[in-house]
Each structure stands twice: as C-alpha cells, then as structure tokens.
Ligand SMILES: [Zn+2]
C-alpha cells in the first residue's frame with residue numbers, strides 16, 4: 001500500500017510540474033501581447049499594465065461591487081469571521097474565460113458556486129478557513145488548488161485555470177521552501193563585481209525592466225508584467241492585514257508596512273534583473289519560491305494591490321516606478337540588493353564595501369521583541385516600526401543605508 005501510494009505520488013508530482021509549466025506558458029501568452037492600456041483617470045497611481053485578467057481598475061475602485069452576475073454571486077450567512085472572495089476561471093491555453101465552471105471550496109464546510117458568462121464568481125462572507133479548491137467544467141479536466149486560505153481583510157482575488165487535456169494541481173505550500181535564501185555574505189564571496197559601472201556608478205536614473213522573467217519548476221520561463229508580478233509577491237510575502245491589527249497595528253500602519261514591502265520587493269527585483277540573479281544561468285530573473293521571493297498569482301489581495309499601486313505612476317503615458325537606490329553622491333545612482341528577511345537572527349554586524357546600503361541594523365521584532373541585527377529589511381522589525389508610526393519610506397530608510405527613492409521609467 002505504501003509502495004502504491006508512493007508511485008501515485010510520483011506520478012502526481014510529475015503532473016504537477018507539467019501543469020505548473022503549462023500555467024506559466026499560459027500566463028506568458030496571456031500577459032505578453034497586451035498593449036499598454038491608455039489610462040485617462042484623475043488618480044495617477046491606479047492603473048494596470050498589462051491589464052490583469054481577473055480584475056479591472058473599476059473593480060478595485062468599487063470594492064468589487066457587481067463583480068460577477070447575480071447567479072454567480074452568493075452570500076454565505078455566517079456568524080464567524082468572513083471575507084469577500086472573487087475569482088475567475090480561465091482556459092489555460094488561450095486565456096478565455098470559462099462560463100458555468102464549477103468552483104467547489106472544501107474546508108471545514110464546503111461551498112459550491114458556478115462561474116458566470118465572464119468566468120467570474122463572487123462568494124460574499126466566505127468563512128475564514130483553509131480550503132482545497134476543486135475547479136471543473138464540461139470539456140475540461142479537473143483542477144485542484146490546495147491549501148489556499150481565506151483570511152479576514154479586504155477582498156481576495158483568485159485566478160484559476162483549466163486545461164482540456166490535463167489535470168492541474170497546485171499546492172500553496174510548494175511556494176514556501178525550507179531552502180535558505182542567498183545572503184549578503186554569499187554575494188560578498190561570489191564573483192560579482194560590485195564596483196562595476198552598471199551597478200555602482202550611474203549618473204542618471206536607470207530604466208527598470210517592465211517585464212520580469214520568472215523561473216518555473218520545470219525550468220521554463222514565464223514573463224510577467226512588473227506590476228502584476230509585484231501584486232502577487234507582496235500578497236504572499238506578508239501576513240494578512242488582520243494578523244498585524246491583532247498585534248496592535250492600525251489599518252493605516254499595516255498599509256505603510258505593505259508599502260515598505262512593495263519597495264523592498266521592487267528593489268530586489270531590479271537587482272536580480274540587472275546585477276545578480278541566482279538563476280541567471282537559466283536566463284531567469286527570479287524563481288517563484290522563497291529562494292527569491294514568493295510569486296503565486298493564484299491568490300492576491302487588495303491591500304497588496306493598493307500598496308504596489310502607490311509605488312508606480314503614470315506620467316503622461318510614461319510609466320514610472322519608485323526604486324530604492326543607494327546614492328553615494330548627489331549625482332550618482334547605484335542599485336541595491338533589496339534583501340529582506342522574515343525576522344532577525346543575530347546575523348552579525350560586519351559591513352562590507354560591496355554593499356554599502358546593507359549595513360547591519362539594530363532591530364526589534366514585532367512578535368518576540370528581542371533586539372537583533374541583520375543586513376537588509378527585517379519584515380517583523382518593519383512591522384514593529386510601522387506600529388511605532390514609521391511610514392513605509394521611513395522603514396526603508398532605516399534598513400537600507402544612504403538610500404532614497406528614485407523615480408525610474410519602465411522599459
Ligand atoms: Zn530563486
């Protein structure tokens with residue numbers, strides 16, 4: 001029995017890998033050809049480039065009111081903690097929305113709903129729990145998305161894929177690996193030339209990459225628009241808003257924490273694109289797991305969308321982003337390795353010339369309160385700073401030495 005199970009698991013894992021690849025391919029097809037949408041709005045920081053398949057700008061502005069048709073909208077009557085959930089079901093090959101797909105969420109209770117003519121659904125007051133999601137539709141093989149939690153907070157947005165020929169299996173836990181991230185010390189001992197012209201001695205702000213090459217499990221590459229990429233990363237790299245408010249932060253303070261996370265993730269991304277990536281041999285900028293930063297587009301949150309939108313702007317049709325850069329002099333710009341960690345581990349106080357922005361900093365973490373020090377941004381320390389009234393930019397300025405936000409054009 002054990003042996004048989006093992007065989008099944010191996011087969012399933014192979015399928016998983018294949019489908020992650022397929023999803024990546026599909027996302028690439030979906031995202032790449034979309035032209036930059038002409039935006040004519042009062043707000044200069046809310047826009048989508050390329051437009052996200054699951055939601056529009058007006059969906060966010062209206063807090064997802066009338067997201068799905070009435071038949072695909074269901075309100076759950078519960079007295080416990082609950083959250084608004086929306087989602088879309090798409091064909092994994094051509095990206096077309098799939099109407100009348102069945103969405104079954106199984107937690108301690110089960111909820112079933114059907115997608116509308118646009119492939120969309122809305123579960124209002126969905127009880128907070130960890131669910132396995134089973135997606136099916138006529139003419140398609142089933143898809144399973146395991147261990148996706150519903151947490152208290154703003155609207156959660158799901159993007160599910162179905163394929164006509166193969167089952168799709170995604171497990172949220174696969175994105176969080178036990179492997180250690182690359183540490184500043186590793187970079188110090190690597191063959192990177194920190195003093196090269198590209199990374200250290202620019203005399204004007206650089207053009208940052210509009211599209212990010214993400215490495216998939218099977219070593220294929222998915223190219224994702226920078227903002228959509230950061231929506232998913234910031235959604236996954238912090239706890240939910242409620243987790244922080246339960247520990248004494250106000251909602252406004254959590255938003256500042258999310259903004260700091262968006263800035264750190266943006267800086268890390270550019271460093272991986274331009275200076276050093278552990279995956280450059282496979283022509284990728286980043287991978288999808290905690291090795292780099294978690295990229296899981298299946299589930300994103302509105303608090304992350306709003307935080308990421310604050311670090312982009314539309315300047316007369318040109319897209320800009322705020323990049324944390326080291327400023328050795330008033331006329332010099334340098335990329336920083338936007339390293340960040342979940343919490344401090346007393347990692348030493350050595351500074352090194354290769355990464356002058358990454359001096360070790362004294363830090364008090366939100367959860368254990370123990371003072372520590374590490375190079376780069378500490379997420380638990382950032383939360384403590386937000387709780388003490390720091391803005392997102394002040395948090396960044398604490399953890400990254402002699403840095404400031406530089407407005408860079410996307411290209
Ligand atoms: Zn990686």
Ligand SMILES: [Zn+2]
Nearest residue numbers: 344363378381
């Ligand atoms: Zn810390």
